[in-house]
Amino acid sequence: MESSGAIRRLTIATSSNGLSESMEESQHVQSILIFMNEVSSEDFTSRWLAKYRRLKELDFEFAPLNYVPENLGSLIHLKYLSFRNTSITSLPESIGKLQNLETLNVRVRTYMEIEVPKEITKLRKLRCLLGNRMSAIAVKESLGSMASLEKMYILIVDPDGVVIREIGKLKQLRNLRLSNVMGHHSDTFSSSIN
Numbered sequence: 001m002e003s004s005g006a007i008r009r010l011t012i013a014t015s016s017n018g019l020s021e022s023m024e025e026s027q028h029v030q031s032i033l034i035f036m037n038e039v040s041s042e043d044f045t046s047r048w049l050a051k052y053r054r055l056k057e058l059d060f061e062f063a064p065l066n067y068v069p070e071n072l073g074s075l076i077h078l079k080y081l082s083f084r085n086t087s088i089t090s091l092p093e094s095i096g097k098l099q100n101l102e103t104l105n106v107r108v109r110t111y112m113e114i115e116v117p118k119e120i121t122k123l124r125k126l127r128c129l130l131g132n133r134m135s136a137i138a139v140k141e142s143l144g145s146m147a148s149l150e151k152m153y154i155l156i157v158d159p160d161g162v163v164i165r166e167i168g169k170l171k172q173l174r175n176l177r178l179s180n181v182m183g184h185h186s187d188t189f190s191s192s193i194n
Helices: 019-025 041-051 070-074 093-097 118-122 162-167 183-193
Strands: 009-012 031-034 057-059 080-082 103-106 128-135 151-156 175-179
Touching: 041 070, 070 093, 093 118, 162 183
Parallel strands: 009 031, 031 057, 057 080, 080 103, 103 128, 128 151, 151 175
Antiparallel strands: none
């Protein structure tokens, strides 16, 4: 890759022997889009998180990632983060450090349940939280503090329905999809929706 100016957006569509050298030269990158299946969780940890601290957008759609490293929290400028169609099953606690994050997409390849840590409730600017099936267990008593949420799906309701009460505190919420809502949750659910 040759460039005469600062690179702001980096799209990776094919593997290349010169990729690591290109990455060394691209210190002003704010957006990375990956359209290949050769990127590994190891590359993600050792190279990108360490080198691209100014990232605002990171999209790993279809990348063969199995886990998300704890040092994800070092990307404090991120506004958009997508793990769509990857194989991750949980998010690290450091997700709570991404104070500028507005969109988080964890609609993974399998329909396995994603573990969402309670630290996600520290994301005050988060507007969209998207997943196939996200466990509400860790956030069931604090979800209501995510006041900027406008869109959230699919959240698995805890057996006691505690998270349903918290949903009632989300005044900006416009699009909501829940799973495992039981008959005994109906009164609490009606109250929260009102």
